[in-house]
Amino acid sequence: MPPQGWTELYDWRVDRNDATPLFRQIYLQIRSAILSRAFPPGTKLPSTRALASRLSVARASVVAAYEQLFAEGYLAGKTGSGTYISSDFPEAIDKGPTRSGKRSLSNRCRVALPKRPATELAGWTMESQDRPFNTARMLVDARTVEAWRMLTNRAMRSFGAHHLTYSDPSGFIELRRAICEYLRVARAVRCDPDQIIVTAGSQQALDIATRVLLRPGDEVWIEDPSYPLTYHALSAARMKLCPVPVDAHGMNVGSAIRSASRAAAAVVTSSHQFPTGVVMSMARRLELLDWASKTGAWIIEDDWASEYRYSGRPLASLQGLDDGERVIYLGTLNKTLFPGLRVGYVVPPRQLLGAFVNARYLMDRQPPSLQQIVLAEFMQEGFLAAHIRRIRLRYLKQRDALVAELARRASFHLTVDAPDQGMHLVAYLKDGHSDVEIERIARESGIVVRAMSPLYKKAPRRSALLLGFSGYPPQRLIPAAVRLAAVVQKALKGGHLSC
Numbered sequence: 001m002p003p004q005g006w007t008e009l010y011d012w013r014v015d016r017n018d019a020t021p022l023f024r025q026i027y028l029q030i031r032s033a034i035l036s037r038a039f040p041p042g043t044k045l046p047s048t049r050a051l052a053s054r055l056s057v058a059r060a061s062v063v064a065a066y067e068q069l070f071a072e073g074y075l076a077g078k079t080g081s082g083t084y085i086s087s088d089f090p091e092a093i094d095k096g097p098t099r100s101g102k103r104s105l106s107n108r109c110r111v112a113l114p115k116r117p118a119t120e121l122a123g124w125t126m127e128s129q130d131r132p133f134n135t136a137r138m139l140v141d142a143r144t145v146e147a148w149r150m151l152t153n154r155a156m157r158s159f160g161a162h163h164l165t166y167s168d169p170s171g172f173i174e175l176r177r178a179i180c181e182y183l184r185v186a187r188a189v190r191c192d193p194d195q196i197i198v199t200a201g202s203q204q205a206l207d208i209a210t211r212v213l214l215r216p217g218d219e220v221w222i223e224d225p226s227y228p229l230t231y232h233a234l235s236a237a238r239m240k241l242c243p244v245p246v247d248a249h250g251m252n253v254g255s256a257i258r259s260a261s262r263a264a265a266a267v268v269t270s271s272h273q274f275p276t277g278v279v280m281s282m283a284r285r286l287e288l289l290d291w292a293s294k295t296g297a298w299i300i301e302d303d304w305a306s307e308y309r310y311s312g313r314p315l316a317s318l319q320g321l322d323d324g325e326r327v328i329y330l331g332t333l334n335k336t337l338f339p340g341l342r343v344g345y346v347v348p349p350r351q352l353l354g355a356f357v358n359a360r361y362l363m364d365r366q367p368p369s370l371q372q373i374v375l376a377e378f379m380q381e382g383f384l385a386a387h388i389r390r391i392r393l394r395y396l397k398q399r400d401a402l403v404a405e406l407a408r409r410a411s412f413h414l415t416v417d418a419p420d421q422g423m424h425l426v427a428y429l430k431d432g433h434s435d436v437e438i439e440r441i442a443r444e445s446g447i448v449v450r451a452m453s454p455l456y457k458k459a460p461r462r463s464a465l466l467l468g469f470s471g472y473p474p475q476r477l478i479p480a481a482v483r484l485a486a487v488v489q490k491a492l493k494g495g496h497l498s499c
């Protein structure tokens, strides 16, 4: 059922200087709106009386136009409830731009259009299926839902004129204060509330940083393998990407200096490398900061998912070690809470603050009011800390259940790393078997896994499956692990899956 009432917004018109009879002009206008899908099936048309008055024509002209459309099958009537666009059309509907139209658009477009469609690009994070081992799902328990509802109701009760208008592009100060306190205590970030800029997530924060700091053609170090949305966002902004291999200590800074020492920036997931889960060692962190301060390069630290740590003490953020104001710190609550939230933040060095705020303002004005009020109170009143405490234990149980089941069923073919933090694990395929093929076959059996090897650019590819465990309780993870083990076993027995 399409939204109702929108035909009132339509630009209805007749031209009295045109020799075409008025009833035919009305007929042609409605027919063309149907064929272009401006009026989809099920749309309710205005009454003949209302349309006649809107167009200042005799009602008989509108009645004649509607009768013609009825006769041709475009309209269907519902007794007593008006006139609707029919769902069976007599002609093929306009299917949007032609292929040649698309080609000329990409020729004129100045940003690099990714070759793959957005739905495929977004596949990494937009998987809608509620199926293990989708990495884009998080647990939100009844207590969090209850708290969120209560705070939303409360925020609605106090929702007033000052929330309906334009506000600070960096976000409400109450929320920025709460984020600042959280970052100081949990991530050792050096910041003040006025230095926090609220964004729609890490992705928007990266976009702002790119606009402010980089020019097309600049060399940028990225991890190899890397998070695909970072790779695509930077390449769409026409950066010259320099993939830097990741080893057990994180991004190999020495190798990057040897191959591209004059790079303008490095983007790192130093606390929890995506996708491998490696934590960048202190020696590498210091090497990276030293390079940046000597060359004037920027470090963009994507500090995602560090809240969910299961053993050992978390290493503090890179930003907290930075004496030279070279680190731009990005973070997100979309993983800590849930991706539909769309709240993240960027903490730029003070000298860049004005430029970052301006870029955010020009891009998107400000964050939405209601979400900010609710989230600020959720943080201030201790619900976020309690959520992290409870959910961390649940994720730990889920991780352990999955690791144990895979060890029991698939250790012959898979080497599983039990990660110290995060929401997915990496299961390496032994004997160089193809992760891409396993991904395809697993999907046919209703299991969502992600092959890791396509995330490499130049470094030798490792064949592995990324398995998200955050979204599913053990009673769903275990049967899925049993099925995955069977899929892997069957596929590898066939012996046709070598890389």
Ligand SMILES: Cc1ncc(COP(=O)(O)O)c(C=O)c1O
Residues within 6 Å of the ligand: 125, 200, 201, 202, 203, 204, 227, 269, 274, 302, 304, 331, 332, 333, 334, 335, 339, 343, 344
């Ligand atoms: C490396 C990395 N950074 C950031 C994010 C979160 O992005 P956002 O806040 O835009 O949802 C993800 C989500 O999967 C990620 O994998």
